[in-house]
Amino acid sequence: MSHWDKEHNLQLRKQSEIFGESFELNYIDSDGQFSATVLSPLNAYVLEDETAERNVLLGLHKFTRRFDKQVYLDVYTDHEILHYTIGNDEKHNWSRPNQAPELKYIGKHNHIFGRVPLISCPANTERKSGFHDVISLFDAYNALNSDLVNEIADHRNAYLVIENAKLETEDLLNMKKMGIIQVPAGGKVSWLTKEINDSFVKNELDNIERKIFDMMDQVNFNENWASNTSSLALRNKLLNLENRVAMREALMEKAIKQRLRNFFTYLHIKEGVQYDYRNIAVKFTRNLPTDLVGMADVIVKLQQVVSQETLLTLLPFVENPKLEFNKFHSEQQRLADVSKEKSNAE
Template sequence: MATQDLLEQCLKAFREQQAKYQVYKNYYEGKHDILKNYKFSESRANMKIVVNWFKKFLHDELAYSLNNPVNYIDKTGNGKYIDRIDTDFSTWEKVHNHKLMLKASTFGHAYELRYLKDGVFSAGVLTPLNTFVLEGNDVDKTVQLAMHFYKENQFSDKEKVDVYLPNKIVQHYEVEEGDKLKNLGHSEHAFLTVPVKVVEANLERISMLDDLKPLIDSYNETLSNMVNELSDFRMALLKLVGTKFEGEDDVALMIKQGVIQLNTGSDVDYIIKNLPDQFANSTLKEIKENIYKQASQIDTNEKMQSNTSGSALQGRLITLTNKCATIHTMLEQCIKSRLKDYFYFLNVSDGIVYDYRFIKQKFTMNVPTDILMLADAFSKLKDGFALTTLYSLFPFVENPQMEYKKFLKEREDMMGNEEDLDAIKVDDPVA
């Protein structure tokens, strides 16, 4: 059991963590610094423009990385465990993986909580804004405890805490005034280890925003200044030479009629700004290019030559592909840990003993696929590779093992129909 002093130290560290990571949530939601820091000008336009590059890049990366489901392959060739995984995971895993890596990429890391729902293994997503994890100083950074903070319900300000410990222990607390913890008792979870695992966006646990924030702020301010300059341009001053209006009624009458009468030698003109649009546009373009470079992204709206080769297109995607491969690597580590807890649960509930390390994960990038090329490769490689391995190459195949079974079943049905037709004699009456 965790001591009260240790938990209150963790609570203090959690409050500091919340303040640190709130900025990531704000920028994802479009609440950028310019909304409160933009310099106000009296009697001038003060529009604040926010371009949410951070959110756009996160969604683009995840759509590219995880829109295709994860394929599971059993190294031993035993398909029954793959079928069991598909049965228990298919209703929640794809959305869960997407949400998990979205939060991990937003904050630099996130957390996965494993639990049982109606006796079935499941998992949820937690973030540094609602969870504190105490890791050990060992090489593996073993999770020693995890504190999940939440409101009692949507109409209550009462804050509750679930403290997850090893050996199936969950302590329950209520946060009182002054951040004091009131013990509400304890219950059990289903696992021997702490069921909350750290999921990293990269090895450094760094968010994309750490590199992009200064550039995003510069882009927002530059664009806001340009828009406000254009807005102020409509406030051009009327210049009168050799004449003057006698009163405000003359100005109103001129605007209404659209006509003005002048004495000989008089002139009317507008005083307008000479905007350095070339300088502003080049600055904006330079900032935008640096944002894309720093984020390892490509501008899909950029016009390309019609004769651009496939190799050149792949070359443009190489940095983004490498970044998405990192997402796959980090998620793969989480899935292996998830499967370890899953097979422990199956061992306890159903007596199933199986090594989770025999299950391999295969990720497929969400890019246009040349099906004819894959079909040609399939026909040439089918004598040298397992068919389930080749099935996993096709992005629309969610479960290669199941797909192969369906193929065998259809062939069996077709052979049975052919035998039935052969058994019918030509002179037999047709019913």
């Protein structure tokens, strides 16, 4: 799955953060390979039971095809995919708005997974958008910034003040046409505009921005940070974000395990091999600066306490600790054999 799963995982998390929940549809592509696509609540629905496991009972996927105005609906069960078309606008009786569009059955075929191949990936336990709590702050920030730009860019709320002079309607039309104002001596022409306290506006924008970062448990990296800030100090600043991400990792890991379960079913049917998805460990790596010197010091101190393979999992650039452990010992054995041959030759 390495040729598609990284981008897929990013899109899966992105859609779940936007809508509060996203769905992964597992299928076998035209080349006979296991694949998956990302769906959202805009075009999919998953019916779950009321148990703690939240088992999927039914899955719906609504879609259209290019150059085809017809709307299609696929219904996923444990063993079948039922295909329907949804009646188009011409056939729908809009005089009866509560009337459901016509659903026409067009066929079905079986799938190999033995369970509904639609996997739910929630953004959080409440299944609400990751931006739900800060939408009002975003709206306030944009509205305030937009009003400030409008005040500067145009004169919609300004009046033309003419002192010590009187202009008739005809004079105003000529003034607008020629772009010239003629007033007698002592006359004065100016705009009456709303006075803008730029310090107040800037402080308000800064306050809203800080609230957005605080409510999202984020750190503003645009601030001036000390150049010698250690990774540990950075992690302390990101503690609340770490807790938020840890919860999302747990939800993401559950979705990945369900993907692996379907993938191993595919392997069992195609290759005749059988694996248990519960034996697979899912590792997440943060995109944060890592103090490799400090990490190496920790590994040295734990040499006689923890196995070498476990210590290798601490290094962010090691993707497969077991493989790296075997490569290290093979290299050491090869060097020992070369040294032995050299000693015998002498």
